[in-house]
Structures are given as C-alpha cells and as structure tokens.
Amino acid sequence: MFIDYARIKVKGGKGGNGCCSFRREKFVPFGGPNGGDGGKGGDVIVIGDKNLNTLLNYKYKKHFSGCKANHGQGSNKTGHSGRDTILKVPLGTEIFELNQDGTRIVKLTDISNHDEKIVLAKGGKGGRGNSAFATPTNQTPRKVEEGLSGEEKYLELVLKLIADVGLVGFPNAGKSTLISHISSAHPKIADYEFTTLEPCLGVVQIDIKNIFIIADIPGIIEGAHLGKGLGIQFLKHIERTKVLLFLIDITSKNIIKKFEILKNELHLYSQDLDRRKFLIVLNKIDLLSDNVKQTKIEKIKKNFPKDIRKNVISISAVTGENLSELKNRVQQILQQRD
Ligand SMILES: Nc1nc2c(ncn2[C@@H]2O[C@H](COP(=O)(O)OP(=O)(O)OP(=O)(O)O)[C@@H](O)[C@H]2O)c(=O)[nH]1
Ligand SMILES: [Mg+2]
Structure with a gap:
C-alpha cells in the first residue's frame, strides 16, 4: 500500500536513576560513596532507506519511544544506555514538528539520501549517583538524581518521491x-x-x-x-x-x-x-x-x-x-x- 502521509509521536527513552551506595568491604571501614550514574535513555532516530517507497510503517503504529536506560549501580557502575529506536523512511520524506493542535511549528528535516539520519527525540540524561556528590565536608552523601525523561514530539511525515x-x-x-x-x-x-x-x-x-x-x-x-x-x-x-x-x-x-x-x-x-x-x-x-x-x-x-x-x-x-x-x-x- 502506498502511503505518503503520517502523523506520529516520538519520545526519547528515560534516563536511568543515579544509585546511592557505599563501599562495604572487610577491613575498609567507612568506605566512601560509590553509587554510579544512570545511563542515557535511547534516542529516536530517523534514517533514509533507498529500498522503501512508502510510509506504510507509520500508518498503524503511531508511537515510537527510545528504550529506557538502566539505573546506576554500586562500585561506580554507570547504567547501560537505552537502545535507540530507528525509524526507516523512504528518500524524499519531509518531517515537520507539530504543536499538540496539529499546526506545524518547524521543518526538522528532508531526508533525501540513503543512510542520512537525524535524531528526532533525544533520550533523557541519566541521573548522577551519590559518589558524584561527595565533597570534603560531606563524604557520605545520600543525594542522587533521577534520570530525566526523554524529549517528546508530535511529528508529521510527508513523502514527496524523488524523480528526475x-x-x-x-x-x-x-x-x-x-x-x-x-x-x-x-x-x-x-x-x-x-x-x-x-x-x-x-x-x-x-x-x-x-x-x-x-x-x-x-x-x-x-x-x-x-x-x-x-x-x-x-x-x-x-x-x-x-x-x-x-x-x-x-x-x-x-x-x-x-x-x-x-x-x-x-x-x-x-x-x-x-x-x-x-x-x-x-x-x-x-x-x-x-x-x-x-x-x-x-x-x-x-x-x-x-x-x-x-x-x-x-x-x-x-x-x-x-x-x-x-x-x-x-x-x-x-x-x-x-
Ligand atoms: N494503440 C496504442 N494504445 C496505447 C498506447 N499507449 C497506451 N495505450 C493503451 O491505452 C490504454 C491506457 O493505457 P495506460 O498506460 O493504462 O494509461 P494511463 O495514462 O496510465 O491511464 P491512467 O492510469 O488511468 O491515468 C491501454 O489500453 C493501453 O494499451 C499506444 O502508444 N498506442
Ligand atoms: Mg496509469
């Protein structure tokens, strides 16, 4: 089926939370803070694909999110970043950002080459773990940050085929x-x-x-x-x-x-x-x-x-x-x- 128009919502994945943890080992009393940072949420990325000639992929499924990142862990381990979500579109696809009422705000891109890509919605940053908050006066901070939510956008995809x-x-x-x-x-x-x-x-x-x-x-x-x-x-x-x-x-x-x-x-x-x-x-x-x-x-x-x-x-x-x-x-x- 040939589809040349679609409206979708994209959302970057949530960043992982920072971790609150302290080094606990035999013979190491009062080990300092070692909570790692949360990972970064996955982006939603659009990429041009010369083998496609329709926006059919976006006719039924309308919401696309980047994957959630993992939280930070003890031993200063940073959480794994969320996987990016890739949206493939045919060459000649114009992408506009919309207001919630459906009016156009701005043209984000016009994908005209194979493998050309841009990030449509960035994943959220990971929160910092408690080791990031240690200071000379506070060596046992319990403070951590929550991961941030990813960007959210309403988009319009318009395909205008490329021909000579x-x-x-x-x-x-x-x-x-x-x-x-x-x-x-x-x-x-x-x-x-x-x-x-x-x-x-x-x-x-x-x-x-x-x-x-x-x-x-x-x-x-x-x-x-x-x-x-x-x-x-x-x-x-x-x-x-x-x-x-x-x-x-x-x-x-x-x-x-x-x-x-x-x-x-x-x-x-x-x-x-x-x-x-x-x-x-x-x-x-x-x-x-x-x-x-x-x-x-x-x-x-x-x-x-x-x-x-x-x-x-x-x-x-x-x-x-x-x-x-x-x-x-x-x-x-x-x-x-x-
Ligand atoms: N005799 C003759 N018939 C032709 C020629 N070109 C097309 N036809 C016939 O004209 C009819 C219509 O051809 P299509 O190619 O389907 O026409 P179209 O312009 O694509 O039509 P739409 O898709 O309806 O816009 C068919 O029966 C063709 O066989 C030609 O050069 N000579
Ligand atoms: Mg015809």
Whole structure:
C-alpha cells in the first residue's frame, strides 16, 4: 500500500536513576560513596532507506519511544544506555514538528539520501549517583538524581518521491504504458480511466553511465484542483522533478485545449511546477495510418504557440516508435544547466 502521509509521536527513552551506595568491604571501614550514574535513555532516530517507497510503517503504529536506560549501580557502575529506536523512511520524506493542535511549528528535516539520519527525540540524561556528590565536608552523601525523561514530539511525515522526470496526462493517455516500456517499472495498464491509483517510479537506463528516474502518477482531469477525479494530491510526487512530460493521446479531440487544462491544473497547484521544463508527448501515433501520420503531427504542432512547438514529440508507447528519441531529449534537458 502506498502511503505518503503520517502523523506520529516520538519520545526519547528515560534516563536511568543515579544509585546511592557505599563501599562495604572487610577491613575498609567507612568506605566512601560509590553509587554510579544512570545511563542515557535511547534516542529516536530517523534514517533514509533507498529500498522503501512508502510510509506504510507509520500508518498503524503511531508511537515510537527510545528504550529506557538502566539505573546506576554500586562500585561506580554507570547504567547501560537505552537502545535507540530507528525509524526507516523512504528518500524524499519531509518531517515537520507539530504543536499538540496539529499546526506545524518547524521543518526538522528532508531526508533525501540513503543512510542520512537525524535524531528526532533525544533520550533523557541519566541521573548522577551519590559518589558524584561527595565533597570534603560531606563524604557520605545520600543525594542522587533521577534520570530525566526523554524529549517528546508530535511529528508529521510527508513523502514527496524523488524523480528526475514526471509524467502528467489525462487518464488513459498511456503514461503507465510508457513508463513500463522505457523503464524497469511494471505498473498496471488497462483500457479504462484511473487505472493508476498510486505513484510509481521507474529507472530509465540511457547507457552505462546515464540513468534517470521517471515517476508515473494517476491521471489528471479538468477540475482536479477542486478534487475531481483523484484530485491533485499526487502532484506532490512530481514537485521535485526537473522535467515534465505532458502525455496526450494524439487521437483525442482538441489537443491544445487538453494541454492547457493540464498546465492550468499544475499552475493552480504550484506556480513553481508550472515553470518546470517540459516536453509535450503525443502518444499512440500507431493508431494513425501511415499516409496521414506525418501531416497530422505537423498540423498539431503548428497549432501550438511558436515558442513551445519545439517541445512537441510524437511517440507510440506500444510499438516503441520514437522512444529512443524521447529518452535522449529528456536526457539532454536533464544535462542542461538551469
Ligand atoms: N494503440 C496504442 N494504445 C496505447 C498506447 N499507449 C497506451 N495505450 C493503451 O491505452 C490504454 C491506457 O493505457 P495506460 O498506460 O493504462 O494509461 P494511463 O495514462 O496510465 O491511464 P491512467 O492510469 O488511468 O491515468 C491501454 O489500453 C493501453 O494499451 C499506444 O502508444 N498506442
Ligand atoms: Mg496509469
């Protein structure tokens, strides 16, 4: 199950108490204090894991605590520290600290690398044992400290997948077919709308040195920003991309309008996304007969404003026609300096 949002509570483990003890040995009368300090409570630590792609681990279990530390012991033995609790999250997870009422206070981190980690809630310090309180005037202190409680935080986890290229299009345009042909991904493909219900990433291999990651998301329709269809909730997964591919079925009516609708839905979601580099990919050219194919493609291209005409490319995700050219053009854009 793909989960891209979770709210959890984290708490560091409690520190161990300091120990009150005195050295008691044969022939050593009045042995001094030897109560050790309590150990430190375990931290709650988040760590990025490239093998994960969902926050499912945080859908049901919501509370995570570091382990309690052991108390100090006689003979100046410090208690064992509590074990840390490790929370693994997929790359692209943003973590916000929340007030108790659920409003955001601050962004704590944005985990984008494998093994990247930060402490979310520190474990409590151990209390000092009585040997720490011995002074020249009080050589038999009975004072000890209690271990401190760990930090406690309410957190929001938001996953925004990390990909280089995002696929945007109406349902049925062939987005999943395309990603399954050019990458390692195998999403469900079917001849009905909203086949794709959750985002999917695929790795596209250009050559030995060059790869890029492409994201397939559920289809967008007019009014998606108002919640129509599956809404625009999935657009966050293409927010971090560098290039967008607007995929449009070449046999559909009013292609320019379709492109404008898609652009507008993106614009209403985020102006930043609206400014992203893009290609307009006309798909399903295998459905056009050979004698009209080229003229139709040229005619459609001409209908686009001059400045974006050069961004139009036509392909067939099913037969593979022009897919190498598409991959190369994407790669060229990715290599451009911003
Ligand atoms: N003839 C032809 N059919 C295609 C092509 N690409 C996709 N299709 C068909 O179009 C239908 C929809 O394909 P999908 O890849 O599921 O479309 P999608 O854009 O992912 O759709 P949603 O997940 O609903 O948004 C399927 O029946 C595909 O076989 C193409 O290049 N040529
Ligand atoms: Mg799909």
